[in-house]
Amino acid sequence: MLQKLLFLSDEGYKGLKKAIAACVLTNFSIMAAFGIVINIINEVIRPFVLDEGNMNTQKILVYFLAGIVLAVLQGFIYMNEYNKTYFNAYSESEDTRLDIAEHIRKLPLSFFNRKNLSEITVNMMEDCTRIENALSHVIPQLIGNVISATLVCIMLAVYDWRMAAAVYITLPVTALFIFLTKKIQIRYGERHVKAKLRVSDQVHEYIDGIKVVKAFNLGGEKFAALDRAMHNFMKESIIFEGITGTIVTTAVVFLQTGIGIVVFTGTNLLLSGSIPIISYILFILISVKIYSPLVTVLTLSASLNYFMVATKRMQTLRNEKEMLGRSDINIENFDFKLENVSFAYNADEVISDFSAHIKQGEVTALVGPSGSGKSTISHLLARFWDVSRGRITLGGTDIKEIEPEKLMTYMSFVFQDVVLFNDSVYNNIKIGNINASKEEIIEAAKRARCHEFIMEMPEGYDTVIGENGGTLSGGERQRISIARAILKNAPVILLDEATSSLDPENEVEIQTALSELVKEKTVVVIAHRLRTVVNADQILVLKDGKLEESGTHEKLMEKNGLYRQLYQIQQESSEWKFR
Numbered sequence: 001m002l003q004k005l006l007f008l009s010d011e012g013y014k015g016l017k018k019a020i021a022a023c024v025l026t027n028f029s030i031m032a033a034f035g036i037v038i039n040i041i042n043e044v045i046r047p048f049v050l051d052e053g054n055m056n057t058q059k060i061l062v063y064f065l066a067g068i069v070l071a072v073l074q075g076f077i078y079m080n081e082y083n084k085t086y087f088n089a090y091s092e093s094e095d096t097r098l099d100i101a102e103h104i105r106k107l108p109l110s111f112f113n114r115k116n117l118s119e120i121t122v123n124m125m126e127d128c129t130r131i132e133n134a135l136s137h138v139i140p141q142l143i144g145n146v147i148s149a150t151l152v153c154i155m156l157a158v159y160d161w162r163m164a165a166a167v168y169i170t171l172p173v174t175a176l177f178i179f180l181t182k183k184i185q186i187r188y189g190e191r192h193v194k195a196k197l198r199v200s201d202q203v204h205e206y207i208d209g210i211k212v213v214k215a216f217n218l219g220g221e222k223f224a225a226l227d228r229a230m231h232n233f234m235k236e237s238i239i240f241e242g243i244t245g246t247i248v249t250t251a252v253v254f255l256q257t258g259i260g261i262v263v264f265t266g267t268n269l270l271l272s273g274s275i276p277i278i279s280y281i282l283f284i285l286i287s288v289k290i291y292s293p294l295v296t297v298l299t300l301s302a303s304l305n306y307f308m309v310a311t312k313r314m315q316t317l318r319n320e321k322e323m324l325g326r327s328d329i330n331i332e333n334f335d336f337k338l339e340n341v342s343f344a345y346n347a348d349e350v351i352s353d354f355s356a357h358i359k360q361g362e363v364t365a366l367v368g369p370s371g372s373g374k375s376t377i378s379h380l381l382a383r384f385w386d387v388s389r390g391r392i393t394l395g396g397t398d399i400k401e402i403e404p405e406k407l408m409t410y411m412s413f414v415f416q417d418v419v420l421f422n423d424s425v426y427n428n429i430k431i432g433n434i435n436a437s438k439e440e441i442i443e444a445a446k447r448a449r450c451h452e453f454i455m456e457m458p459e460g461y462d463t464v465i466g467e468n469g470g471t472l473s474g475g476e477r478q479r480i481s482i483a484r485a486i487l488k489n490a491p492v493i494l495l496d497e498a499t500s501s502l503d504p505e506n507e508v509e510i511q512t513a514l515s516e517l518v519k520e521k522t523v524v525v526i527a528h529r530l531r532t533v534v535n536a537d538q539i540l541v542l543k544d545g546k547l548e549e550s551g552t553h554e555k556l557m558e559k560n561g562l563y564r565q566l567y568q569i570q571q572e573s574s575e576w577k578f579r
Helices: 010-050 057-105 109-114 117-159 161-168 170-180 182-208 210-215 224-271 277-318 374-381 404-408 425-430 438-447 451-455 474-488 504-517 553-559 562-573
Strands: 336-345 348-358 363-367 389-394 411-414 492-496 522-526 538-543 546-551
Touching: 010 057, 010 117, 010 277, 057 117, 057 277, 117 161, 117 182, 117 277, 161 224, 161 277, 170 182, 170 224, 170 277, 182 210, 182 224, 182 277, 224 277, 336 374, 348 374, 348 389, 348 538, 348 546, 363 374, 374 492, 374 522, 411 474, 425 438, 425 474, 438 451, 438 474, 538 553, 538 562, 546 553, 546 562, 553 562
Parallel strands: 363 522, 363 538, 411 492, 492 522
Antiparallel strands: 336 348, 336 389, 538 546
């Protein structure tokens, strides 16, 4: 159960058990050192209390030497605990983050419509940090202290069960109090996490929209959303810390009243002659020391409850269903068939009863008004989502049966919104084919008409282009994206207005490069500017998620339908100018 709760691998679970054992060993070494001190005190005061002659200096010397040996051993014991807890925790944390990244990669895009970037980031970083902290600072110490305290309790009970009962009588009351307040701590912990997420969202939005913030003078007090989120987070933090702190402090007070009970019980037993004075003194000393690990347990319990909030969120993420399929399917024909396809975002249907045949070796254009479903159709073809009804086949095989990673090997993408990484130009192009040679990468860049501007950069192909290609123009970023697609050389190509960010001169060059790229391939183009697809083999015209009409440019113009209307509007708008 603990393994599932902490999302541990088999190796990580073994490491946790070793860490717990190491913490128990550390606690016993501390108890042993305390035992040596007690024995020395016992030997010193025995002659005075029991009038048994002189002190046994030889025995005291033996205890003293034993203490020195134990002090040296403790150095190794502490080192062992450090290795067993922290190394295991950080190693397991790394594996957990990579597992989550792998899991997220296999989730449908519908997941990302429901979750924002900040929440996913918190899952991968802060929640994993909570688990890491629990593995290194909480779980081993908490369980180790409980085991140590239990064993010491048993040993004390064997020595004198009455005094042992006095030492531990407050423990059940304290445990009950912690149990009864657990839901309160978790509830306020969840509120604290939600407040933190709202701050993260607002900070991300603020930074992402900094151009708008500056342009419309929305900084400072005028940016109320960020201010409210920060203020609410401060308030929730104070409330959370105040409540958990009060609960833990109260529990510690309950626990440490046991010292008074020990003194009271021991005094009565001493006066009645039931225990010797040495035992009485020793139990008082032990009770002061024994509560130290128990107080640690109480302190860690607050962290454990907050940790439960992180594990609950992590469990929710882990329960998201991955897109599955077979990886042993080999496709030889790359015709797409969409058969009565319907798709809904949550409850809103955006594609309804859509059927079409997209042939290999042809260019099929998806056109229509904004919001008609063009991008959704291309995402369904790539299986970013699964259809709600109907089916899509590639080469006669339902794409739901194909493992998403396998399906991606057949496809190249050029999106309207290009995503580049804060790395060199060379590595950004190489994403298209990580096994490509330098010559192949340069050739792809030349065909995408970006070799010349790359060579003008300070370090050529080794130039780092900044986050999301921030140092490049829109056209340059688009051409690097096209170079990726050319390098991948996949049989299916999905283009989302690939020339939208280019000036007329570069647009002609890119159209030429794309013409070379698409030969004998299945090409789907999302077109906003209809003049770019007049030569397409097939044009599918969408309206409100349905297929309104289809055919070549000439046939659609003859029909005098939606396509002709959109084309004429664009022709008229192309002549617009400032007066």
